Amino acid sequence: MVRPTHYTVLPLIYDRWQRSYGKDYSAVVLPLLLSSLRCRGLTPGTMVDVACGTGSLAVLMAGRGWRVWGIDASGAMIAEGWKKTTARRLSVLFLRQDMRRLRLPEKVNLATSVFDSLNHLRSLADLKTTLRRVHAALLPGGWFMFDVNNERCYRLLWTREQSLTHRDFTLLLNNSYNPGTRRAQSRVRILLPGKDKPRVLQETVRERCFTPEEIAAALARAGFVDTERRDFNPTDRVRIGRIKTWWVARRA
Secondary structure, three states: OOOOOOOOOOOOOOHHHHHOOOOHHHHHHHHHHHHHHHOOOOOOOOEEEEOOOOOOHHHHHOOOEEEEEEEEOOHHHHHHHHHHHHHHHHOOOEOOOOOOHHOOOOOOEEEEEOOOOOOOOHHHHHHHHHHHHHHHHEEEEEEEEEEEHHHHHHHHHHOOEEEEEOOEEEEEEEEEOOOOOOOEEEEEEEOOOOOOOEEEEEEEEEEEOOOOHHHHHHHHHHHHHHHHEEOOOOOOHHOOOOOOEEEEEEOO
């Protein structure tokens, strides 16, 4: 089991970074999630957002009547989530947990995991362990809906440097992807304004590209029935193509 990165730097600018693209990714993926729920006649119940980050999706779903748990390995991410629920007086309970050790006080109807959170698992063994824990957290017949970055995403976006200038900070990403090992890495540098010179913060994001065959086999082994998978483009740039895959699986 490879120890995950418990992000401490990214949470400081995470939501502002996302809003710089026009809207938070959770708002982008929400229509896809709601469509999948409607197609299956699912109405608000209990749910867990696995690797919830700063809690954006958890807050959106709580606002739609779901009773939500949010779990994340980063205490700094969880702290940002609590700020959102306090401001909106919504019923979301955040827990600091590694997704590979997911354990809830009660079973839920729905589990979600978005913004390529499962790609942060750096081995197939970790993916299998996580899917077993998600399966155990669901009620019989419960659903797991999630997205992952696919191979196109890593080959297209994780092989070059990127930068973003925000009024509050500058973000520099040095990305790399190894097709042989299917491992990706992004060295993140955040430049914050300082009195004499910028303050520099650094963090490394590490991900793994899982093939559709690996994910389908891991779902089946964990006790899920794979009911839907489709590639999609979460951006407004048509030429970027379908860089993510949406999965829907039911606890058998």
